[in-house]
Amino acid sequence: MSLFLYLSLFFSLHSLSFVHLFVFIFRVVVVTATALVLATASQTTSRHDLSVPTNQLLSEAKREFLNMGGRPSRSVFDTTAFPSRHNTDWMSRIPDHVSLAYITIPGTHNTMAHHGGDMAECQAWLLYSQLQAGIRYLDIRCRHFRNGLPIHHGLKYQHADFPMVLRETVRFLEEFPTEVVIMRVKKEFQSAENTQDFEDTFRDCIEEYIERNQLWTDYAIMPKLGDIRGKIVILQDFRGSPLGMDYNGIYFSIEDRWKVPTLLEMHIDRKWEYVKRKLDVASQNEDNVVYITYTSGTSFWAWPHSVAGRINPRLQNYILGRKPKKRFGILCMDFPGMALIESILNSNFLPKIQSN
Structure with missing residues (x-):
């Protein structure tokens, strides 16, 4: 034969x-x-x-x-279609007076990257499922095209647009008004066929939500949780007039070195060292700054799911090993599992969260 x-x-x-x-x-x-x-x-x-x-x-x-055939546990690295449990109102256990800077928040990197194959896909769960699982930081990448804001990961269109992201997020917040969603908005890929600026198109999208008091608009101060419950807090990562908190401003300290040359151990170790160093700083300092750490990484030789499968277990071990519990800021992950998300939630000095 x-x-x-x-x-x-x-x-x-x-x-x-x-x-x-x-x-x-x-x-x-x-x-x-x-x-x-x-x-x-x-x-x-x-x-x-x-x-x-x-x-x-x-x-x-x-x-x-x-080790190619081996995969970490779904509890920390989940590529299935739906989360195994829900944490829909975990912020209700945090007092109103707590500053946003002192909350440890699970987030997703490239939240809407569901299409494009292994080199482009960063998440398995759709947006609403991520929010149900407990994710409260969204990383939204918008291309400016024909006076609209389609969602992209690089050149790859993700079959969604920014108005849809807003609708789904507000739908969740109306159902669970104790929660808040932090939303980074970044201008992505090449603009084309527009008759107005990105800023104007973005303002058109958010105007109705500002009028309904569903967006935080006091961009110059660090909010307390009680001020922003039921709202979206925009982190503005594009040029123009203030339409959100300045993602690159004084209130944020960001670790996002995403290039992982290969899956060789020395390159994974280097990526993890960047992550660990930022988490160490966040846990040791008591400043009124939001620390944002991206655990994701990629390159032609190291695809997002392969990097996440190696970094997520290390992150889980790190979080569980920090006693007493510390604040770590916002952790932006690819393909997080429920146990990892809940370990992050339980870093908020709360009783152990019982999932729905």
Whole structure:
């Protein structure tokens, strides 16, 4: 029997496809090639003087190959369609006088990135499901196109637009008025075919919600929770007149070094060190600043789900290991699981949250 027929039979019996075979072979080639390239690049004039030994790089590539089929627990890394539990009103347990800067909040990176394949997708749960799970920070990327704001991840359209994001978020807040949603809005990809500025289009989208008092509008101060319950707090990450709190301003300290060159352990370790360093600072300081830490990462050689599968378990162990409980600010994740989300919620000096 030819190799082609054998593989056809094997994949049909295992309910798989040639796409899986291609992806598997591609990853093997990528890991091996990357290790060889890095090994070559690390060599100096002396073959015995290597900044990173070749055998170490190759052993890391081998370990990555052997671990390709393994996945962390769904409790910390969830790629299924719906969360296993809900935490719809966890903010009701926090007193009104607490500053936003002192709340530890689970969030998602590239919240709406559900389309585009493994290199573009960052979340499995749709927006409303994320809010039900307990997510209270949304990372929204809007392209300015034909005087509208379609949601993009880079060049990839995500089959949604900013008005839909606002409707879904407000629907959740009307159902659970004790909660607040922090929403970063970033201008994404190339603008095209517009007759007005991004700022004007954005203002058109939010105007009705300002009139209904469903958006926080005192952008110059750090709000207390009681001031913003039932509202969206916009973090403005685009140029123009103030239409939200300044994402790059004095009230925010951000860690977002997202480039992870490969899945080799040394690159995952480096990404984790950036995350850990920011969480350490957030937990030790008592300033009125919101610390925002992105645990996500990607590159051509390291796709979002692969990085999340390695970083999320480390984040869970870190959070659980900090006693007494600390404030960590906002943690923006790819494919978070429910146990990880609830570990973050329980860092707010609250009794253990019982999920619905």
